[in-house]
Amino acid sequence: MKILDGKKIALKRKEELALKISQYQNQGLRKPKLVVIMVGNDPASEVYVSHKIKIASQVGIESELLRFAEDIKKETLYDKINELNHNQETDGILLQLPLPVDFIEEDYLQAIIPQKDVDGFHYINQGKILQGYETTYPCTPLGIINLLEEYNIAIKHKDITLIGTSNIVGKPLGMMLLNKKATVTMCNKNTLDIKKHTLNADIIISATGKQFIITGDMIKQDAIVIDVGIIRDPHTNKLVGDVDFENVKTKASYITPVPGGVGPMTVITLMENTFNLYEKHINK
Structure with a gap:
């Protein structure tokens, strides 16, 4: 099992972004x-x-x-x-x-x-995602894809199960993964048997905000597990996620921690989106 260290990758990308911005300042x-x-x-x-x-x-x-x-x-x-x-x-x-x-x-x-929708939530930007155009992508979905790519994890040809279909994470992420040639199953609160879908998945991405909804018996050996949830455990007062980390990590090949996984990637992606919009504005 390897940790998908969002904190480390976000720090690397932060340094790269700061350098790009400083080059404009020097001009x-x-x-x-x-x-x-x-x-x-x-x-x-x-x-x-x-x-x-x-x-x-x-x-x-x-x-x-x-x-x-x-x-x-x-x-x-x-x-x-x-x-x-x-x-x-x-x-x-x-x-x-x-x-x-x-x-x-x-x-x-x-x-x-x-043109100023840094979160990528406007229906025009989301419509462009649906049709595969370049646009401003929502920060958490793009952060997840960037994290996978930083670890050289292929998306093409993979069976990916998404749990949670919000406009902020699940729906746009599903379309972005489809555009990268994955086969995507999208589950929500109306899905009768989530386990049936997660057991077939090469990559599981859970974004529900429901503590430990993903358990060890729900994933196949060597699956990749991305946890978007962040919840404060009422008993321990610690931050936890959708994924029962201790029981899932023994089967997963890669897994994100909570905190330190998806969260830092979301924030650095927000900064990268801001910079991309800035470049478009000054180069008009």
């Missing part, structure tokens, strides 16, 4: 700019956002955090997004989720224009 060009919008004070979001801003600073990306109270008027949030859409020095706009319960998240995600 006297402005820094890439990422604007993060946060509504309310969700504790987990506070942690995630502070980490994103820290990494942005380390690679040479300028970041701005716009905080709004939970009772912000819906029109005010739309107006701010629209203002950023037209701001020539803003390359990426990130709307930190979740929004307060009375906001329809999808409406605000779609208000961000595709």
Whole structure:
């Protein structure tokens, strides 16, 4: 069993990205700019956002955090997004989720224009994924693919089972894997027998947020296991994932840890997406 060390790979990619950005700085060009919008004070979001801003600073990306109270008027949030859409020095706009319960998240995600949609959630960017065009890919799916490729794990011809079909991870990742010539099975909460599908899989990717939904008896020998979940165990208070790591690792050929697997790859991919949008804007 080998660990797919997302933390190590993210650090390597961070250094490569910082070098690319510094080369533009040496030409006297402005820094890439990422604007993060946060509504309310969700504790987990506070942690995630502070980490994103820290990494942005380390690679040479300028970041701005716009905080709004939970009772912000819906029109005010739309107006701010629209203002950023037209701001020539803003390359990426990130709307930190979740929004307060009375906001329809999808409406605000779609208000961000595709050219600044750093998360790859706009329906135009997702439609391009479906049809196999180059676009801005969602950070977690692209981070997972980059992690596999960094370890020289082939995707083509592989049987891959995905558990979890959200618009943020499962659906776009499924399409991206199909585009890379994999055979993809997508399971969700309505799937009657997930084990039947996971036992056939060369690669299992679980993104449900349900603790230990993937157990040792659900994978075949030498399967590759990617755990997107991150949950705080109510008994031990430790961070764990969808995968029962201790029991699965004895059968897996490769496995991601939680934490330190998919999470760091998601954050560095966000920075790479910001840089890619920046390059498009300054080279127009």
